[in-house]
Amino acid sequence: xxxxxxxxxxxxxxxxxxxxxxxxxxxxxxxxxxxxxxxxxxxxxxxxxxxxxxxxxxxxxxxxxxxxxxxxxxxxxxxxxxxxxxxxxxxxxxxxxxxxxxxxxxxxxxxxxxxxxxxxxxxxxxxxxxxxxxxxxxxxxxxxxxxxxxxxxxxxxxxxxxxxxxxxxxxxxxxxxxxxxxxxxxxxxxxxxxxxxxxxxxxxx
Numbered sequence: 276x277x278x279x280x281x282x283x284x285x286x287x288x289x290x291x292x293x294x295x296x297x298x299x300x301x302x303x304x305x306x307x308x309x310x311x312x313x314x315x316x317x318x319x320x321x322x323x324x325x326x327x328x329x330x331x332x333x334x335x336x337x338x339x340x341x342x343x344x345x346x347x348x349x350x351x352x353x354x355x356x357x358x359x360x361x362x363x364x365x366x367x368x369x370x371x372x373x374x375x376x377x378x379x380x381x382x383x384x385x386x387x388x389x390x391x392x393x394x395x396x397x398x399x400x401x402x403x404x405x406x407x408x409x410x411x412x413x414x415x416x417x418x419x420x421x422x423x424x425x426x427x428x429x430x431x432x433x434x435x436x437x438x439x440x441x442x443x444x445x446x447x448x449x450x451x452x453x454x455x456x457x458x459x460x461x462x463x464x465x466x467x468x469x470x471x472x473x474x475x476x477x478x479x480x
Contacts, residue, residue, distance in 0.1 A: 283462055285401035288410065290455040292400045294333035294448050295414040296373070297392070300421050301444030302326025304380065307425065308437035329448055365405035366416045373420020380421075381428030383436040389443055396451050 305322045308314075372395075379388045400406045406413040425432070 283458065285399065285407075286458060287455060288407060289398065289400040290396075290451050290458075291333065292406050292410055292414060293396055293398070294451045294455070295330065295411075296417050296421075297396075297444045297448045297451070298326070298329040298333045299414070299418050300376070301441040301448060302330065303418075303422060303425070304437040304441035304444065307429075308435075308441065311434055311437065329445060332452055333448065359404075362405045362409065365403050366413070369403075369405070369413055369417040370420040370423075373417040373422075374424045375420075377421040377424020378428070380436065380440045381424060381432050383433040385436075385439060385443070388440060392443065392447055396447050 302322070302325075305326060306319060309319045309322060376388075376392060379391055400413075403413070
């Protein structure tokens with residue numbers, strides 16, 4: 276695999292990972308706010324539809340980037356990679372980051388929450404072997420960290436802040452998805468340009 280292809284794959288995997296985590300977290304916070312406000316079932320269903328759409332868009336194409344490079348920069352063989360001992364440490368690390376995000380949500384600091392999660396949109400998550408080889412499991416672990424902090428601090432959270440936090444998470448998700456779409460579009464455009472050049476000037480013996 277070329278360096279450019281590997282860099283693209285890593286970038287798309289990182290964006291897919293954080294988009295799934297943030298879209299699900301925004302959905303969870305919106306439903307939490309609906310429960311706190313005793314919203315109608317219709318409002319909760321509308322929020323569920325919106326949240327499921329964002330989660331679907333985040334998950335779309337992500338399976339293509341589930342298996343990336345390994346230690347020798349070669350592609351793994353087809354199939355599901357096995358869990359290894361170090362994966363437990365990586366999983367705890369992701370759970371801790373998710374828990375920290377949840378604590379910021381519970382404390383109700385808009386600026387500090389945004390200052391924490393915006394840089395995470397650009398973090399190279401694909402460099403973490405657990406994220407690279409077990410993308411969906413990594414998403415579940417980090418989301419569980421966020422959910423656990425929200426559950427523990429549910430009685431002390433500000434009434435309106437879950438809605439604000441949900442908006443912040445979904446705004447970040449939208450920006451990540453736009454960036455992901457731009458990279459895919461640029462890659463397709465580059466591939467078409469190369470194919471067109473090859474057809475115009477084919478190699479001959």
